[in-house]
Amino acid sequence: MSTKAIAGVFRTLETPDLRVLTGIELALGSHAYPPIEDIRKYANLPLDEVRFRLNLLQKKGLLRRVSPDMIGYEGYSLNYSGYDCLALNALVKAGAVDALGNSLGIGKESDVYEGLRGKRRVTLKFHRLGRISFRQTRRTRGFVASRSHTSWIYQSRLAAEREFQTLKLVHGYRVSVPLPIAHNRHVVVMGLIQGLELNDVGTIDAPEIVLNNILLNIRKAYVRAKIVHGDLSEFNVMVRKNGKVLIIDWPQSIRANHPNATDILRRDVEHVLKFFKRKFKTEYPIEQTLAYVMGQLQQPQAAA
Ligand SMILES: Nc1ncnc2c1ncn2[C@@H]1O[C@H](COP(=O)(O)OP(=O)(O)O)[C@@H](O)[C@H]1O
Ligand SMILES: [Mg+2]
Incomplete structure (x- = not known):
């Protein structure tokens, strides 16, 4: 179901529907596919009501029912749509x-x-791990097969938690990122950026100003917040019309004292430098630039 469609379904939900969804979520703590009895306990509703709501929720596409010939009894689980509704409700x-x-x-x-x-426009990021491309699925098939559906939902919650915590941390050190507003389950709410992904920007009058700005923010994150982004590229930098840059997409960030932090920082910087060289013919030397973002040089030096 598309996220847009989920917003429509969400509006039709009544309190007992949300209690049953919450009941499934809680029962999932001790059961891969909780039976109706367990759900009833957590939802604290009469059994008939729970049965009625489970049927309704299934018709709306918000849960998974697993039949007795699969597991020996009738069990239930959440899918992303049901989890979306729980997060939206809380938010x-x-x-x-x-x-x-x-x-x-x-x-x-x-x-x-x-x-x-x-009246304020905000951004909602729904983390959806487990939605992997065919090539990656083939490469990591063992990994994927060993992961249950609920485990992906759980991993998405962890990713959202990590992203929100990092956004708050680096935002506190004045790294240019969207304003962190709230977080629930696998969803992060943050400020809306009115701009373009760097990759979609056609021409820039002074590319070295934009590049310096990106490097300054990598430096602030590393030196002040002690954080390395870890997935930096032209797709995770947004540029406003006035040239201001914002760095997005932080769930995989690592601490600067992580054993691989310097390698990962180097990779982040290389991605950015390669893009500016290719697209804007603006070329900075990697070693000096790396020293700059690590706080060892005062200026990112442009090559002669
Ligand atoms: N705060 C935001 N304001 C405006 N657009 C955003 C914002 N956050 C993300 N986007 C858009 O959504 C895309 C995906 O978000 P991103 O955080 O990079 O997630 P992913 O891990 O899926 O790449 C971004 O490339 C950008 O176009
Ligand atoms: Mg991204």
Whole structure:
């Protein structure tokens, strides 16, 4: 189901529906496919009501029913759509979001939507791990097969948690990132950036100013917040019309004291330098630039 469609279904849900979904979520802590009895216990509703709601929720596409010939009894599990509804419900209740709008981007491992918080436009990033391309699936087939569906949902929650915590940390050190607003389950709510992915920017009057700005933010993250982004490229830098850059997509960031931090920092910087060389013919030497972002040089030096 598309995230947009989920917003429509979400509006039709009543309190007992959400209690049954929550009941499944809680029962999943001790059961891969909780039976109706366990769900009833957590939902704290009469059995008939739970049965009725489970049927309804299944018709709406918000859960998975596993038949007795698969597991010996009738069991239930959440899918991403059901999990989306639980997260949206919590975010609405917390006053973090009031409405879901248009798609801003379908990433490798996320769906990103515009939303409203009061009159303010915000961004909702739904983490969706496990949605892997065919080539990657082949390469890591053993890994994928050993992972249950609920485990991917859990991994997505961890990714969202990590991303939100990192956004808050680096934002506190004035690294240019979207404003972190709220987080629930696998969803992060942050400020909306009105701009383009660096990759989609056609021409830039002074590319070295934009590049210096990106490098300054890598430096602030490393020197002040002690964080390395870890997936930096022209796809994870947004540029506003006025040339201001913002760095997005932080779930895989690592601490600067991680044993591989310097290698990963080098890779991040190389991705950015290669892009500017290819697209804007702006060329910086890697070693000096690396020293600059690590705080060992005062200026990112342009080659002669
Ligand atoms: N705060 C934001 N404001 C506007 N657009 C965003 C924002 N965050 C993400 N996007 C858009 O969604 C795309 C995917 O988001 P990203 O965080 O990079 O996730 P992924 O891990 O899926 O690449 C981005 O490339 C960008 O186009
Ligand atoms: Mg990205």
